[in-house]
Amino acid sequence: MEIKITSNLKSYESKWSEFNIKHPQGNVFQSPEFFKVYQGTINYEPTVWFALDDKDDLCGLLVANKIKQFNKPMEGLSSRSIITGGPLVLDYLHLSKLLNCYSEENGNKVIFTQVRNLFDKSGEHDIFINGGYEYEPHLNYLIGLDEIESAWTNLNKKRRTSIRSAQKKGVTVHELKDGSEIGTFYDLIKATYKRVKVPLADVSLFKSAYKHLDQEKMVKYFFAMHEEKYIGALALLNYKDRAYMWYLGSLGEYLKYN
Missing domain, CATH: 3.40.630.30 (Gcn5-related N-acetyltransferase (GNAT))
Structure with missing residues (x-):
């Protein structure tokens, strides 16, 4: 199956929300609503990439937020990118393509990218490592509030x-x-x-x-x-x-x- 990667926001915004809601790991930080929060924040520059199958349906999503400390010409030497709760994919193949596209676009625009996992991503470790990332263990507290x-x-x-x-x-x-x-x-x-x-x-x-x-x-x-x-x-x-x-x-x- 051929996978296409695009950052065409206007064409896929409606599908974006549905994909995030239905995905078992869908979360607020990968939502279109929070993307707008980033857009309205000084020194924040969000971007989004969509992975599409041969039927033009979403099969992957990556929202990243570049945080700038200084403007040009020092912007690229002082900016970092944060991916919180993502990427969200249906298949590991989609993840590789999303990360490759992201890296090609942002490789020289930020000093580093940090992926903040909200779920267990152990099955994806090898893909991230092959993409040049390093894994650091972290702790999330999940507290049940049903009772x-x-x-x-x-x-x-x-x-x-x-x-x-x-x-x-x-x-x-x-x-x-x-x-x-x-x-x-x-x-x-x-x-x-x-x-x-x-x-x-x-x-x-x-x-x-x-x-x-x-x-x-x-x-x-x-x-x-x-x-x-x-x-x-x-x-x-x-x-x-x-x-x-x-x-x-x-x-x-x-x-x-x-």
Whole structure:
């Protein structure tokens, strides 16, 4: 079967959403909705590749996001590309073709590409290694939320004690009211990233997520408050049957309430 690779966004956007939803590993980061989030973020440059069979049906998908630190002429020497939750394919053959096309297009545009797996990709390791990638083990926590009591019981004793203590001290949790609170949310996240010395995306990422995902109930922003003061923030991404803890932050002086 002949496989064609294209980045023609307009021709396949409707098929893209259906493919991602039906794929067993389909996720929010490979969705057309999140692609728009990337497009609305300063210093982000997303691209998408589709693998098509001889009937012009999708059999593979790869969404990558180039993150730029500087503009030209230093752009290529300071940019990295992140592929989160992808590629998504129906057959290993499609994966090889997608990766080859991606590498040919981006080889000299970024200093490295990082693939952030959300599922077990052990069956694809050889293909990635042959494509020049290196594998590093990582840990994802998957927590079942079907039964609230079970989720609570599965927390370690120290964590349950911390939650009860925060409740007794008057800490409450509220959902973001509207887009005007994005700045407050960002300040709390920024405080944490500054404390641990990790770079943070521009505030436009969170504004874009609210713009493109809120009405679809694909994003939720939450605040922790104490005596009418914002002390913590959490962003969740919702897609299919999963909620992804996206960003989390708090003021340093309130870490004792965590």
